[in-house]
Amino acid sequence: MRKSRADEFLEFASARTGHLFRSACLLTSGDTHLAEDLTQETLGRMYAMWGRMARIGNPAAYAQTVLVRTFLSHQRRRSATERPLGELPDRAPENGEDPALRIALLDALAGLAPKDRAVVVLRYWEDRSIEETADALHVSSAAVRTRSVRALAKLRQRLGGNIAEFATR
Structure with missing residues (x-):
């Protein structure tokens, strides 16, 4: 059936x-x-x-x-620019997650432009190819490569020396 x-x-x-x-x-x-x-x-x-x-x-x-x-x-x-404010509840890390790493990475991602953030998430979180990312965003492959390079440079700049510390965890 x-x-x-x-x-x-x-x-x-x-x-x-x-x-x-x-x-x-x-x-x-x-x-x-x-x-x-x-x-x-x-x-x-x-x-x-x-x-x-x-x-x-x-x-x-x-x-x-x-x-x-x-x-x-x-x-x-x-x-979209309105952000509610309030206290975040304290909670214990689950499944071995590191709250400091999570907060640092989310803060660094928040500092990127929305399209740059979308490129980083699709390319490195979703593990999509450049062509698949370009199709999803309706841009050229060259635009995805350029945005990736610039977004990663901004992330490295925001994370500074902490990036090596995070990589060893």
Whole structure:
């Protein structure tokens, strides 16, 4: 018996939500609330066009592309610069994560322009090729290479001497 489209989408969404959320967290420099919103909007857009997924060879890669485009669209809005303030709850590190490293990297990513951040996340977190990143962002391969070099230089500058310390952990 053939699965319905809704069942197929539910299976896809269950499998990809965690990955989309982690990518969104990196894009938003750790803003989990915005990351949840971006993930939800991405899944909503994917559901709306799920019937046409047969033409798209890789729905997971397409979902990542939709996520990045949704993030960039959000960054263009005026309200994107508003940041809620408040105390962050103290919590113990989970699964051996290093809070100092996480905070330093998220702060460094936050200092990048949205498109530079998107290039870094797609190229080095998602491990996409230059061509795949260029397709996702609708730019040329040369633009991706240029943005990668400049973004990595900015990250090195922001992390300073700490980058060697982080690499040994």
